[in-house]
Amino acid sequence: MDRQRRALLTRKTMGFPNSKITNGLSGGAYMGDTNQRTGDWLAIQVLADTKFSVLTGNIADDPSSVLAAEASAFFSATIPAGTTLCGKFTSIKMHSGRVIAYNA
Numbered sequence: 001m002d003r004q005r006r007a008l009l010t011r012k013t014m015g016f017p018n019s020k021i022t023n024g025l026s027g028g029a030y031m032g033d034t035n036q037r038t039g040d041w042l043a044i045q046v047l048a049d050t051k052f053s054v055l056t057g058n059i060a061d062d063p064s065s066v067l068a069a070e071a072s073a074f075f076s077a078t079i080p081a082g083t084t085l086c087g088k089f090t091s092i093k094m095h096s097g098r099v100i101a102y103n104a
Contacts, residue, residue: 024102026102026103026104027102027103028041028100028101028102028103029041029100029101029103030098030099030100031092031094031098031099031100031101032097032098032099033094034053034093034094034095034096035093036054036091036092036093037091037092037093037101038090038091039089039090039092039101039103040088040089040090040103040104041057041088041089041090041092041101041102041103041104042086042087042088042089042102042103042104043084043085043086043087043101043102044084044085044089044092044099044100044101044102045083045084045099045100045102046079046080046081046082046083046084046085046097046098046099047081047097047098047099047100048081048097048098049078049079049080049081049096049097050078050079050081050094050096050097050098050099051075051076051077051078051079051094051095051096051097052074052075052079052092052093052094052095053075053093053094053095054091054092054093055074055075055085055089055091055092055093056089056090056091056092057087057088057089057090057091058087058088078097079097088104089101
C-alpha cells in the first residue's frame, strides 16, 4: 500500500475524512467575550485560561453518561491555556477566557 493511501485510511479510521479538518483549513471563530454562540465546531483550542458556562455537543448529551454526571465539576473548573477539546460542539458560552472554535 502506498504511503498516501495509508495516511488517508489512517485519518478515516480516526474519524477525520480529510486533512482540511485535521489542520483547521475549514476556518474557525475567535471568541473572547461572554456572548453565547451556536455553530458546528469540531475542536476548541483554549488560548487563555477559560471557564465555560455553556458547552453543548456530543460529549455529554446523554444524561446517563459519566461525563454528564460530572458536568457541574467541568463548568466550575478552569480549563488551562493550551488545552484542546475535541468533539462535536454546537453551542459555546464562556464565563471568562479566550478560545478558537474550529469549524467542522
